[in-house]
Amino acid sequence: MNIIVKGIQDKRYERNLQLIADLFFEDSTLEISAEESADAFEIVITVEIDHGFIHARAATVDPELSAFRKAPYEEKSTEKESFKQNKNVVSHVFLSILQQYTGMTQKWGVLTGIRPTKLMHKQRMNGSPAHKTRTYLKEQYLITDEKIKLMEEIVDRQLTMIPDLYEIQEEVSIYIGIPFCPTKCAYCTFPAFAIQGKLGKVSSFLAGLHYEIQETGRWLKERGIKITTIYFGGGTPTAITAEEMDALYDEMYRSFPNVQNVREVTVEAGRPDTIFPDKLEVLKKWNIDRISINPQSYTDETLKAIGRHHTVQETIDKFHLSRKHGMNNINMDLIIGLPNEGTAELQHSLNETEKLMPESVTVHTLSFKRASQMTLNREKYKVADRTEVEKMMDLAQKWNKDHGYVPYYLYRQKNILGNLENVGYAKPGEESLYNILIMEEVQTIIGLGCGAASKFIDPETGKITHFANPKDPKSYNDSFIDYTRKKIDYLESIFPKKPQEDKKARQI
Numbered sequence: 001m002n003i004i005v006k007g008i009q010d011k012r013y014e015r016n017l018q019l020i021a022d023l024f025f026e027d028s029t030l031e032i033s034a035e036e037s038a039d040a041f042e043i044v045i046t047v048e049i050d051h052g053f054i055h056a057r058a059a060t061v062d063p064e065l066s067a068f069r070k071a072p073y074e075e076k077s078t079e080k081e082s083f084k085q086n087k088n089v090v091s092h093v094f095l096s097i098l099q100q101y102t103g104m105t106q107k108w109g110v111l112t113g114i115r116p117t118k119l120m121h122k123q124r125m126n127g128s129p130a131h132k133t134r135t136y137l138k139e140q141y142l143i144t145d146e147k148i149k150l151m152e153e154i155v156d157r158q159l160t161m162i163p164d165l166y167e168i169q170e171e172v173s174i175y176i177g178i179p180f181c182p183t184k185c186a187y188c189t190f191p192a193f194a195i196q197g198k199l200g201k202v203s204s205f206l207a208g209l210h211y212e213i214q215e216t217g218r219w220l221k222e223r224g225i226k227i228t229t230i231y232f233g234g235g236t237p238t239a240i241t242a243e244e245m246d247a248l249y250d251e252m253y254r255s256f257p258n259v260q261n262v263r264e265v266t267v268e269a270g271r272p273d274t275i276f277p278d279k280l281e282v283l284k285k286w287n288i289d290r291i292s293i294n295p296q297s298y299t300d301e302t303l304k305a306i307g308r309h310h311t312v313q314e315t316i317d318k319f320h321l322s323r324k325h326g327m328n329n330i331n332m333d334l335i336i337g338l339p340n341e342g343t344a345e346l347q348h349s350l351n352e353t354e355k356l357m358p359e360s361v362t363v364h365t366l367s368f369k370r371a372s373q374m375t376l377n378r379e380k381y382k383v384a385d386r387t388e389v390e391k392m393m394d395l396a397q398k399w400n401k402d403h404g405y406v407p408y409y410l411y412r413q414k415n416i417l418g419n420l421e422n423v424g425y426a427k428p429g430e431e432s433l434y435n436i437l438i439m440e441e442v443q444t445i446i447g448l449g450c451g452a453a454s455k456f457i458d459p460e461t462g463k464i465t466h467f468a469n470p471k472d473p474k475s476y477n478d479s480f481i482d483y484t485r486k487k488i489d490y491l492e493s494i495f496p497k498k499p500q501e502d503k504k505a506r507q508i
């Protein structure tokens, strides 16, 4: 679908309108232009400011459609702020035209961001009462009641689990990325390298990781900064040997401040084909009891099609094995919309989940990420259409509710089937704190290891700065010292020494 927008000239609208067009069409192009184009869908949009109101109109000729939006216009102190008002009304009329044209309703309205609940937290932090927040989300973003209710439920759970969520910016969380997996899944774009035959690289990678843990731990101790949560992800952090895991957790306890007081340590075991009794014993030894075992689907043909190289039975066996070894907080990920799957396959996966009843179930919707094998060979994979995906999402939501799970975090992704979302459900009290913290962007997350993304959040201003470690083990091994230094320098700038720390240092 090629879309040409006429009437407005400011190119700054383009990106936002393209994001909205992407909610409706898989491969759309959009341009603001006065040129005629025979094969494009033309939309004329005009904006006027009159007597304290801003008016936007949109119209198309073939088919004949129209939309109108009027909103109070406020004088703003910066041009950027003023433009935001224009952008909002233009987005409204553009969305309305595409909804009329396609017959689709966008339940998230004009919201294209990936963290809807952040908007609700912001309103709460500013003291806005619930009814005003609802009206604001509906009017400003056209979000439906159903999604607003979901946001409210999630925000309430998050504040129950982390009552100091709005004051936690002086602490940090740690993400540790282990970039190895037994094999690479077809939909994956994570830093995940098949572990077979790369043993040399694993040991040098781990040497770099130990260094990063030591240096970061030293800095945190010196500054007296607490760690809220630690998350081992990847890749598959259980793809390394039990001895390597043991040494890593030993390092974590020795280097980081007060690990025994960290609120949560998670190891994403992920692939069942990496879980063995010796590794579970290591986890238990270091008091790590929150793990993820991800079935994704309980249909063997699907697992084969996506390159998981493990069977459904193996997932079930490894779940029971983990329970036997004391893992009492297990998360299981399911993906909606995997190749050749519809409601029947999802119902089967949910029936199987019912037999295990893990503490949390994360329901992802398949996303066609640009660099994945699945996207590169898209014609090979037959996936459910939008209506079916929506039905599956409803089914998962109902199943979770009926089985005592509550939603506690959500995020949206680009190119996600049916423009739906990923939702984490948990038994009340078993929610992953790390998932909440990373999603709501309330504190700094320091990323260590391969492909680990750090997100520095200035405790004073809330400004977010991203920093990524190299994605492949070779580049990581060549540069981890430099990357560690850069991160600590950045931490220095957002957590400056307090005057009494200076005084203490002088006395010493």
Ligand code: SF4
Pocket (backbone or CB within 6 Å): 180, 181, 183, 184, 185, 187, 188, 189, 190, 191, 192, 234, 235, 236, 270, 271
């Ligand atoms: S197990 Fe996870 S990280 Fe590893 S290849 Fe599959 S999707 Fe990627």
